[in-house]
Amino acid sequence: MPLLQARSLTRHFGGLAAVSAVDLSVEEGEIVGLIGPNGAGKTTCFNLLSGFLRPTGGTIVFGGEDITGFRPHQVAGRGLVRTFQLTTLFQDMTVRENVLLGMHLHSRQGLRRLLFGRQIFPPDEVTGSDEVLEFTGLAPQADQLAKNLPHGHQRILSIAMALAARPRLLLLDEPVTGMNLEESGHVMALVKTIRDRGTTILLVEHNMKAVMGTCERVVVLNFGLKLAEGTPAEVSTSAAVIEAYLGAGLQHA
Amino acid sequence: MPSNARAATVFVAVVALLIALPFVGGDYYIYLFALVFINVILAASLRPSLTCGQLNIGHSAFMCIGAYTSALLAKNLGVPFEVSLLCGALLAAVVGLAIGYPSLRLRGVYFAMVTVAFVEAIRLIASIWVPLTRGNAGLSVPKPSLLGMSLATRTSQYYLALVLMLIVLVILYKLERSRLGLVWKSIGMAENLAQSLGVDIANHKLLAFTLGCFFAGVAGAFYAHFIRFLFPPEFGFLLATNILVYNFVGGRGHFAGPVVGAVFLSLLSEPFRGSPYETIFFSIVMLLTILFLPGGLITLPGKLAGLRRWRPTSGTYAPPASA
Numbered sequence: 378m379p380l381l382q383a384r385s386l387t388r389h390f391g392g393l394a395a396v397s398a399v400d401l402s403v404e405e406g407e408i409v410g411l412i413g414p415n416g417a418g419k420t421t422c423f424n425l426l427s428g429f430l431r432p433t434g435g436t437i438v439f440g441g442e443d444i445t446g447f448r449p450h451q452v453a454g455r456g457l458v459r460t461f462q463l464t465t466l467f468q469d470m471t472v473r474e475n476v477l478l479g480m481h482l483h484s485r486q487g488l489r490r491l492l493f494g495r496q497i498f499p500p501d502e503v504t505g506s507d508e509v510l511e512f513t514g515l516a517p518q519a520d521q522l523a524k525n526l527p528h529g530h531q532r533i534l535s536i537a538m539a540l541a542a543r544p545r546l547l548l549l550d551e552p553v554t555g556m557n558l559e560e561s562g563h564v565m566a567l568v569k570t571i572r573d574r575g576t577t578i579l580l581v582e583h584n585m586k587a588v589m590g591t592c593e594r595v596v597v598l599n600f601g602l603k604l605a606e607g608t609p610a611e612v613s614t615s616a617a618v619i620e621a622y623l624g625a626g627l628q629h630a
Numbered sequence: 631m632p633s634n635a636r637a638a639t640v641f642v643a644v645v646a647l648l649i650a651l652p653f654v655g656g657d658y659y660i661y662l663f664a665l666v667f668i669n670v671i672l673a674a675s676l677r678p679s680l681t682c683g684q685l686n687i688g689h690s691a692f693m694c695i696g697a698y699t700s701a702l703l704a705k706n707l708g709v710p711f712e713v714s715l716l717c718g719a720l721l722a723a724v725v726g727l728a729i730g731y732p733s734l735r736l737r738g739v740y741f742a743m744v745t746v747a748f749v750e751a752i753r754l755i756a757s758i759w760v761p762l763t764r765g766n767a768g769l770s771v772p773k774p775s776l777l778g779m780s781l782a783t784r785t786s787q788y789y790l791a792l793v794l795m796l797i798v799l800v801i802l803y804k805l806e807r808s809r810l811g812l813v814w815k816s817i818g819m820a821e822n823l824a825q826s827l828g829v830d831i832a833n834h835k836l837l838a839f840t841l842g843c844f845f846a847g848v849a850g851a852f853y854a855h856f857i858r859f860l861f862p863p864e865f866g867f868l869l870a871t872n873i874l875v876y877n878f879v880g881g882r883g884h885f886a887g888p889v890v891g892a893v894f895l896s897l898l899s900e901p902f903r904g905s906p907y908e909t910i911f912f913s914i915v916m917l918l919t920i921l922f923l924p925g926g927l928i929t930l931p932g933k934l935a936g937l938r939r940w941r942p943t944s945g946t947y948a949p950p951a952s953a
Contacts, residue, residue, distance in 0.1 A: 453828035482828035
């Protein structure tokens, strides 16, 4: 059974069907790309899967449990964690604090610790955050404020925070936006390592090079409908996909 | 000196001065500072909710509930002060929970509107429910007592207020510096991100709000037994905005902000207390703060230090030494 299975997922905004009857499944251990032209419904799809929007139709099953209509924190609690397209960080906190907050789901704190604890974070959480910082290469900046990081590092930090939540499935919304070639190569290598360590990945990305080089399977959306699905090679040669991206006229040229 | 040690030194020095105050100041100062302590509790107890990004413009309603509950229990049933204070605070917290549960799901200005409506509703109930509260004729309240001893002198009441304020501040400070406080802060900074990491934001906001209501209830209960006369219009919208202004003028970036704001404004507005000029004064201070010190009074020492570093000597710019 797939780790994530969405059946005829639908979301209307008034009369507009932002996502309509999309079937999407992700197997454990895969890296799946979700692509499509602007306005195709990719981010709406992410918002539906992560509980930030309620679907107007369809079901979402994650790890064998129906999570349709769950609230975001409940979805995250089941092990499905997302990042955001616009860099979203706790800007006025340090990098380490950001990561420690990512571990929220796994921290247990009684009233006694809250009122009488000497340190804010127990030692095992600090060790855990060190590990994540080391893994993502952010360790040297651990004590800087998040807002002072360069853009590329901020994007990596948002992935690090999601990782700290120890997800089973990680949804990455445009992880390499605004990055140069070297940075995006680094991030996509990081994504592969994350998968190799046991986290399944579904990502939205506009950078085709990054998608084609990393994903094992690609799902193409257009106008809220699923247009095609297959390996990067299959999808990039599909006539329908080329038409959606480049327009119909080109074939006759 | 590390900033933590400096803050601790300042704290101890201030507490020592406050303990010494009754020996040097007259009755007037004792009375004035006890009122300041009440304002400090009110201002500090609003902070958790503000940290979560909730604009609560009705905090005085919970002070009102604490005040009337504690006063009526003491007056009609002879309940000892410490018990009635706890009951007042608990009822304020329960009502806060009941109001907060449905309305904290509202965002921004909608939540603020609910709190405004609520503070007026509570004030009206206190005015209209004459058989219980005596309405706008006012309710007289017995003196406070502690462990069976009546605290008849202003000095003893002053120390009671001081101890109450210190307890409340220590609890709130501890919470702010705990993981819970950091989660509150994270909700205020980026609600959607906090949610995506598994934070139940509704419950965390509710906890922050209810806790604030509890301590506002504490302030109200003490106020009732200190002033010994309750008059519903005093708990209206105006007081609620004042509590909010303490927070903004003092500064929202640091725990000491609301404390500094409450002390500064209560002392400075003392000549106008109870007159219409008080409102004008508060508005002017608020405007000046927004214009010239958006971070609040708490950022003033840092800004002055910055000025001193910028001006001096050889004309070469030396980067400020990290604190």
